[in-house]
Amino acid sequence: MALINIESFKALYPIAESENLLAEYASDLLDCDLKRGSLAPVNDDLLLSIPVQDDTEDFLFRTIPSPESTPTLVNHLDCDISVPGTVTTTDSYGSAYSSTAFTAGSAILVFQVGQTHTNIYVGLDQDPSASSDANTIDFAFYLRPGGGGEGTVDLIHNSTPLDIGDPIYTANTVFKIIYDGSAGIVKYYMDTGEGFDLKYTKESVADNLVFYFDSGLYGSGVSITNISFVALEDSDGIYEWDTPVDIAKNLDSITSERILISGDGYPKEADVALGSTGAGPWPAATRRNGLPAPDTAPGLSIGGSGTEVQGEYSWVYTYYFTRPDGTVIESAPSPPTAVITVDVGETVTLTTMAYPSPAVDGCSYTGVRIYRLYSTEISSLYHFVREQTNVNNWLDNVSDAQASANAVLETMDMSTGFPVSWDVPIDTLKGVILTDFGFFVGYSGNEVYLSVIFVSYAFPGKYSLSTDSEIVGLGYTGSIVVVLTKANPHILSGQNPASVSIRRLNYVRPCIGESRSIISTPAGVIFPSKEGMSMIDNTGTETLITENIFTAEQWEALNPETFTSFLFQGRLVCFEVGTKNVHIIDYRKGVYEKGQALRIVRGALHEEADQLIYIITDDASTGRELRVWRGGTAKDYSWQSKVFDLIPKTSISRGNIKGDFSGGKTASLTMVKDGVDMSPITITGEGLVNLGRKLSNNVSIKLSGQAKIKKIYLGRSASEALNV
Known part of the structure; x- marks a missing residue:
């Protein structure tokens, strides 16, 4: 019987002492494919021919591969x-x-x-x-x-x-x-x-x-x-930013590919017509997400005369902008005019409706929309009466019947029983995410802000909620938003932003990473904490999912505060930004793998449409480049076994190798005896290998190369190594 049998290859189990490991576990490894139990190579990073700016930290593809289509x-x-x-x-x-x-x-x-x-x-x-x-x-x-x-x-x-x-x-x-x-x-x-x-x-x-x-x-x-x-259409460029940002897809126009951008100054939006013009870099331009409300009520000028009362009226106006795809952004209303009594025969002209001065950075305006309140015993709502690009001196000659048939002012919602103004997002809003119920959530400081349902540019102040600690980021799971802070997490529950509730969870679990370290999954929101990777499910229950993989010291050594993280093919893939290190954690199986990117990683993106991870890499000689992580050709793996104690002192002199060496692929085997590396042996095929005769108290095996190794049996003689 072989003295040492390695019949499958597994990753690292860091928390266990080496002597307690089973034979198949590694004591060290780098860039190994172990998914099927064999030791095989992963691929190197594939360079894409897409230019990248020298200061890019975050990015998003402007275009993606064509939608799948059915061939004739x-x-x-x-x-x-x-x-x-x-x-x-x-x-x-x-x-x-x-x-x-x-x-x-x-x-x-x-x-x-x-x-x-x-x-x-x-x-x-x-x-x-x-x-x-x-x-x-x-x-x-x-x-x-x-x-x-x-x-x-x-x-x-x-x-x-x-x-x-x-x-x-x-x-x-x-x-x-x-x-x-x-x-x-x-x-x-x-x-x-x-x-x-x-x-x-x-x-x-x-x-x-x-x-x-x-x-x-x-x-x-x-x-x-x-x-x-x-056809696989190469993306002709990327949106790129010199700081980490949060991107949320807008739901109001699929064809425009509109996105919301937060974390880079005031909240912005970009779409194909706005962001993808010119020769780059992109986005070529953005616009502020939303329009500020007018500061002052419109002026009124009464003309004519009469003796019979026609009604009591008030006016407001809003700013609006029509995007190139026909969708409209509309501001909250101006302060209302005083309610005035108008007699039959009198005329009302609206004056002094003005755009902001000085102009608000990033805003575009098409014109104003004017709304009129006609107060009766059964109605006190503002109805649309006019849309115009000239902001001053409009004679209101719209009849009461016509106005009452027009749309009601939306940007001052009265349906909740109290006025809710469609406020423009605050300038410091960041971390914006989209919920399954159609409203967006962002944060600033210790305040959480919620949008109107399906309206990406309106975040009413009356919807805002507070936490008792500074917010780090947001995640979404099931039907709840998880608010991660520097102390206790909170959860938001509810399908309507007007009635969403906030609950402080009764445990301290700070998120030590940035928003790009947070992963939203159906099972829970995963994030780096001081103790390890934590997950909060839709009941608010927290689980330390790496508790049985790392000690606190081992976890701290991974620099989790720098992570950009994804759930990829069932495992956590965490890029240690600013280094080449990639940490791959299979928390279900309780094992950990180390990987290394070809160059220093500055940013990463998981494109679920093609199940690839793209990375921005940095090198002093080439600058920043866009690559597909593990999308290129095979690279050498490195795997080392645990230390096997030999009592009494023994000479392990023969190895029996099972594997796949097709295509001329080889592997290198190095015996480590009593802590000293022996001369490496090149393996070109299956069968017996002469490991040399040297007595030792312990041995370990190092393997590197690209050939697939399935099993290794070691013995003191050929017959012992073959006796499996």
Whole structure:
């Protein structure tokens, strides 16, 4: 029997003493892929050809890959293509391809399959009409049959099978192939329910290739479903800021891609028409989020005369601005005029309606809207009477009947039983997030501000709520907003901002990071505290989710106050901003991995649409660059085992290695005996390895390289290492 058996590879379990670790746990590691129990490499960061300013700290893509679309399909052999996005065979073998091709040097293919009991080929092909033979597809997933509702996955490159370790798929698995001609690569992804996982990258692929969707299916009634085939459009630039900001998507216009920006001076908005013009940097321009209310009531000039009372009236006016997409921003109303009695035959002219002087920075105005109150026994509401761009000297000749049929003033809400003014957001508002109920929440100091439902630019002062400590950031989970402070957390509950309640939680748990360290998930809001990563669920219950992973000292050494954090593929990915360090925490499995970016990280963004993390990196020689974290080619891993005590003193002289060394990949093995590194040994294939003869009281194993290592058995002799 082998003296030391490492039959799977796991990450770090820092809180445990080394001697108490199982054999498969690491004592140190860097940039390892351990998701399937083997030791494999991760990819390096991929440089994108998008310029970045030298002081960029935060960013957002101006454009994203095109929406998924259903291709027009062609029945090549015995297939039913009558259902859009679906291919179903009508005989024992069928083939179908798309009539659409992408010639811009890039393409994305996404699909699912309806079964796991047969052979299915799906991929990208340059000339699908030339042959219905599935083996001729240029770049394809080869899905092989399995049992129990599962199948296994291989790849096909130009008729040549490629083993990628037989990952398992089901009928719910989503597959994706991306051809990126600018980088010369084809990437294969699978999503089994936790986001797309990169399975393989084919390098040295020519650029500007023309690809079609192509397929081959064995068996009658076999189907490919939810087929999407689109061009991968490189983003032509990013919005970028020289300070961390908070971004919330506006709901009032999807086509305009409007965003709310807080944390960079007064709150702002940007959209395609405003922010994406010119040659960059972007946003080219922003506008203040909201318009201030007029300071003074309109002037009134009474003309004519009469003896019969017509009614009692009052007027207010608002500023408004019509955005290029037709949506309107409207301010809260001016102070009202005095209620005056107007006789039949008298005229009223409104005067001295003026824009702010001096002008309010960042505001644009289209004109004013005038509202009139006609006081009766049953109504005392202001109704719209006129919209005009000339702000002075308007004769109000709108009849009472016509005015009462017009819209009621919205920006002074009377429906709650007391007037609620649509106040412009305060200049120091930051951390703005959007709730599922359509209202926005931001903060300043120890005050929380809530917007009107579906109105991003109105934050009534009467909706504001207070905490007893300075606020650090906001998160959202379930139906509550978690307010994180420098002391006790608070939660906001309610679906209507007019009636939202605030509750101070009865424990102290300061958030020590900035707002970009806070992660909102369905299970709870996750944030760095002094003791570790904490999570507060929608009942207000707090859990220290890293309690069984790190000691307080170990946690402090990670510099959690610098984190930019994401929940990515089921794990916490925390970038230590200002360094190359990346901390990957699987709090469900209770393990921790260390990673390192290629260069110093200044900012990061998780794009859920394509399940990638983008980073701004910094280097003295190249300046700041935009990269896809772990989106490039394979890089060397480093993994070291625990220290194994040998009693009595023993010579571990033989190793038995199991792994995958295809493509010429190698690994390096270094024995550490009594704390001293022996000469490294290059491993080029499976089998026995001579480790040299040296007696020691303890040993540890260091592994590095790019070959996949599945198992290692160590012994005092060849027969012992082979006896597994």
